[in-house]
Amino acid sequence: MAQLDYKSSLAQYRRYLAAVREQPLFAASLGLVLSLTLIIILVSAALRPTLVTIASLLGDIKQQSEVEKRLDKKIAEVTAAQAEYLKNESRLKVLDEALPMGRKYAAWGMRLEDVASGSGVKITEWSLLEGKDFSVSLTGDVAGLKRFLATMENLRRLVEIESVQLAKEKELTLVVKGVLKSYEEK
Amino acid sequence: MRKNKTDRQVVVVLVMTLMALVAWVGFEVYRAYNLVNISPVSDKQLLELSPTLDIPSLEKLESRIP
Secondary structure, eight states: OHHHHHHHHHHHHHHHHHHHHTOHHHHHHHHHHHHHHHHHHHIIIIIHHHHHHHHHHHHHHHHHHHHHHHHHHHHHHHHHHHHHHHHTGGGTHHHHHHSOBSOOHHHHHHHHHHHHHHHTOEEEEEEEETTTEEEEEEESOHHHHHHHHHHHHTBSSOEEEEEEEEEESSSEEEEEEEEEOOBOOO | OHHHHHHHHHHHHHHHHHHHHHHHHHHHHHHHHHSOOSOOOOHHHHOOOOOOOOHHHHHHHHHSBO
16 A cells, blocks of 8 residues: 555656646756856856966066066166266266265364465364364464365365354464264165 | 745845855955065165266366365
């Protein structure tokens, strides 16, 4: 009896499947669902990594080409600068005298003493703070002091004179304060 | 009738999933395109350099007392 029921149930189910298969709406929606599922799987498993890799490589190429462009420009500038340097190489020692690397105040001090003796004035006091802030006191006549000051202003080694004071005590005294310039790499 | 309704709901869910997936992929692609992957070149190397020499200033220095 149970066997008979089973057979009848199976036959009934087959009839149901046959009837359902004939319904176009179900067939279409099944195809649609399967297609969408396949698309979702393909997009997430195959298309996404491929597109991400392509975009990453394109981004790398773009960034590399930007850097390359800037480096090419820099190379052209360095080449031009080298040509300019070679053209004026012999004249550039003037820069070392005007703005030496490091403080190099000893040579400047000796040169200033030469200028003082050449101008007929006497250096009575020196001070140099941190190798750049200087103060020089001199005695002598007006003409000599003027000559000294004019020569000092025109020396190749660059100085920034901040103040000049002329005082009459026992002798005429000139006090010059300023900053000794030198090249400092930033 | 109930079966049709269920099918439509499944399709809507799948379409929404696909849209979200496409948006996610688009975002990932955009992020990958803009992500810096190359080794950094120091700014000092890329700093622009003026190749011209200030000749008038050089001449002024030359005219000063050595």
